Amino acid sequence: MPVQLKTLIPLFAVFIILFLVARHFLIPDSFGKYGHYRADAIDEIAALPINYAGKAVCVDCHDVEGEKLASDMHATLNCELCHGPNAKHADDYEIKEFLIKDGSREFCGRCHSLNPARKIEVISQIDIKEHHPEKEKCIDCHNPHAVTELTE
């Protein structure tokens, strides 16, 4: 065996052992459990907090509004669609800073303003500027929980 190899082999062996030791400590325990990734990451993503509580939670307390909405054209709508994400309000009733009660022409117009891309059989549409211009907001006449009931 050439003398160069005799000195290099132990050096290589040391490097390989150092690499294996470093690898052992650097790779997280759950890496490779299901595939080429850290399995614990799945649980970390699953543990993230929610912001939208869900309709079932809302109508648990707000049962009057829930019942009214259930028999309305807006029955398929989720409460938080108009009122904003309110998981914090669901946890603590006093937290109301994210509650939205808009009802302006622009807000309702997101769905109901005329647009040729909207199918009329899917959604009723109006010209948000021309429709009763004497009133300021949609909710001045329409109850969003019972749209066919006009207040005046």
Add this chain to the structure above:
Amino acid sequence: MNSTRRNFIKKSAALAGTILATSALEPFTAIIFAAGEPDDPTKPWYGIGIDIEKCIGCGMCAKACKLENNVSQEPFYFRSWVEQYTIKNDGTIHVESPNGGIDGFKQTVPEEEIYKTFFVPKMCNHCAKSPCTQVCPVGATFESPEGIALVDEKYCMGCSYCIQACPYGCRYLHPEKKTADKCTLCYHRITKGLEPACMEICPTHARIYGDLNDSEGELYKFLKEHNCQVLKPHLNTGSKLSYNGLSSEVR
């Protein structure tokens, strides 16, 4: 002469032996780190269905996505967004997505010039042979056992390779964390029994998710009853997001 013949036989034998040995190995597959198909057909394997005919372009899905997942409000970062396609009478295609549709849509093309127009909500396709997970050099992005493409933000080093690889433009570099970020199909919600924020909020129920292994499920029924198509099928990404009423103009 003798030694040449001996060498020839030696080399031939070595070559034959190598070919025989490699033929016994698993065929090489480029999708080695992409699941491709469910590990276990008795467990959930999630897919998504979007009904373009029902979408009214309110943009609330895009808004809800940002609020649920604390995505930056700047108009460059989207996990979910809506595009309006307008095909004019002269055949030109006009695509617009003002702030991802978060502030709603206003028709910019005059009505008399429109041949047809429709909304296309977009989000991660959660591909079964996802290009994004195949290119990750560190194993930070992966397909979960349920078939959801996720990012491990602690492992991601922000090389942006996956962002380039995604043919649907569904990824972005998180402006503060400097790691890749994308739709998780609201993994933190579906594991708690809730619907993903965009689907929870959709007023016309235009978007659903479901277990592709569940023959009684809503998605299975949706795919059965509608003529669905995925985006860019020629790329063979194994997209699990199926659109009903997808027009060929959509890219």
